[in-house]
Amino acid sequence: MKRYDLIVVGAGPAGLSAAIEAARCGMRVAVFDENAKPGGQLFKQIHKFFGSKEHQAKIRGYKIGETLLAEAAEAGVEVFLNATVAGIYLDKELLVQRGEVMEHFKADTIIIATGAAENMVTFEGWTLPGVIGAGAAQTMMNLYGIKPGQKVLMLGSGNVGLVVSFQLMQAGCEVVALVDAAPRVGGYGVHAAKIARCGVPFYLAHTITKAEGSNCVTGVEIAQVDDDFAPIPGTEKHFDVDTICLAVGLSPMSQLLKMAGCNMVDDPRRGGQVPQVDENGETSIPGLFAAGDVSGIEEASSAMIQGRMSGLAAAAYLGFLSEQDKDNRLADLEIALDSLHQGMFAPGSKGKTIAKTDEGIAVSQSLLKKGYLDDADLERFINRSDQTDKKSGIHPVIECTQNIPCNPCQDACTRGCIKVGKTITALPRIDAANSCTGCGMCIASCSGQAIFLVDEDYAPGYASITLPYEFLPRPQKGELGIALSRSGRPLGYAEIIDVRSAKAYDQTTLVTIKVPVEQAMTARFYQPETNAAGQ
C-alpha cells in the first residue's frame, strides 16, 4: 500500500488546483485521473475565459490547463493517468485500477474532484448514431481533431450549447439551428450573439420531437412547446442534419463521495446528488473534501478557486499550514469566488427572470429570444450618452448588455477609454474624454467578442468596422465578401481593408471591413463570398 498526505481524484481544473496548493504547503500529493490526458475539460476549451485578472480572464482554457500542469509538476505533484479509482473505503483507502493491476493507496486527506457527466434527454431516435453530447463533440473536435458531422442541430442554449455551437462552426460544421425548450437563452448573451450573427437561427420554446434515420441520423424534427413543455401539434419543423448535439446540463459524478459515506443531498440547483460541504469543500467526513463540479455544477473558473480552497484546507487539516495562514489565504480566494458569483447569471439568480440590469436598463428581450440585440436595444445600450464617443474618428462600440463577471476590456485599453469600475459585473462604459487609437486590444481582450471599432468617417459615404474573427482561413486584405447583420442577414458587399494578427491578440484576428456608412451600426460580421454562395 502506497501512502500520500493527499490524494486528489480527478486531474481537471479543481483537482489540479487543489493539488498545487497542497503540494506548495509541503504535502506529498498524488492525483489520479481515469483519462489518458490530464486537464479534465480545460483542454477542450479553446475560447477565452471570462472573469478578471485573478480568474485568468481572456486566457484560453487550454492555456490555463497548460499552466496548471506546469505548476503541478513544479510543485512536485505526482499525476497518475489512466488510473481509475474503483472504490473508496474506510480510513481513506482507495482502490485504483492502473493497467491490468488493482492497487491500494492510502492518504491522510482526500479531495474528490471528479467533475460531472452530461445529461441526456429522450426522444424518438435518440439512441441513433449521430446523437451526441456537446461535450463529446468538443472532445472529438478539440482533442482529436475530428469533425463530429457536417450539419448539426444543437439542443440547449446554456453556455455549453452556445460555446460548442461556435466551436462546431470553427471546425467547419454548419449549425442549422439552436433549440431550447426554455423560452429564453440560458447562457451569456454575448455567446448567443456570436453565433446569431453567423446566421444560426434560435428556436426557443422548442424541443426535439424525433431524430430521423434508420441506421444513423439523417434529419431531425422539432416542435414548439407549450407552458408545460409539451410539443404543440402542427408546429413541427424539419431539418436535414447528420448530427444532433445535446447540451442539456450536467450531473455531478459524486458516486465516490456517496460510497465513502458522506452526507449527500439532492439539490437540483447544484445539478443533482451532491455532498454536504462547508465553505472550503469539506464533507461530513473530516479530511475528505469535494471541489469543482462534483459538489455543484458551475464552471472552470470557480472550480479552480474551489480547488485551491480545499487544497489549503486539507493542508491546514494536517498541520502543513497554520490556521492563521489558512484563514488569510482563504479570505482572498473567497473574495475571488464571490466576484464570480455576482451578476445576472449568479447561482442565486437561477430560474429568476431579470427585467433590468444593475444600471437600471431594461434587458434586451431580443437577445434572450433570438440571440441578438435589436434596434430598440441599441438605443438603450449602445447610443447612451455614456456609451458613445461623439467625437469623430474611430471609437469602440461595446455590445455587452448583461451583468456578467468580466472586466478585461478595462485593462486592455491603455488610453483609459473603457471603464468597468470596481464591480466587475458592471456594464463597460466609454470615457469620451480619452481618445481611441484603434489599437484593437479591447476587441481581442473581450471573451464575448462583443467589442467593435467603428469609424463613421473612414471615407466619404463609407464607414469602417473592425471586428473579432476566429475562423479559418483568415480573410485577406482586398477581399470582397458579405457584411452580415447581428442576426446574420446579408447586408451587401463589404471590402476587407485590414487584417491584423498579433501575439497580444492571442489568435483572434481583427478584420476591418468597409461598408456604406448607413451600415456602421448594423454590420457586425463578415462572410467570405465563397461561403455565401454555398448557402
Place this chain on the structure above:
Amino acid sequence: MKSINDRSQDIGPFVSQTDDAIIICRCEEITKGEIRQAIHDGMFTVNEIRRYLRAGMGLCQGQTCGKLVKNLIARELNVIPDQLDPATSRSPMRPVEMKVLGNEEVAHV
C-alpha cells in the same frame, strides 16, 4: 423513511403511452414502457428497478440513464425526483474485467 416506501399506496393502473417503446437505458436496452410497468409491479426505488430490469447495470453504470429512470419513477409515483434515493454507489465504480479486478497488487510498499 420516505413516503415512497409505503407499498400499499395506489398509484393507479398502468396506462400505455405513445412513447413507451423509447429506450431509456441504452446499455441494457430497457424501454420506458418496461420501466413504467416495473413501477406498477411495485418497484418504487432506483435500486429495485436496477435489480428487476438491469436498467443502469450496464457499461455506463447508470451514468446516462440514472436521472432518466429516477424522473420516470417520480412521475409514476407523483413525487418530486429529489425525494427518491439514487442507486447505491459501490466498487467498482467503472466496468473492469474480472481478471484485472482479481489482480490485486498487495506487496506494494
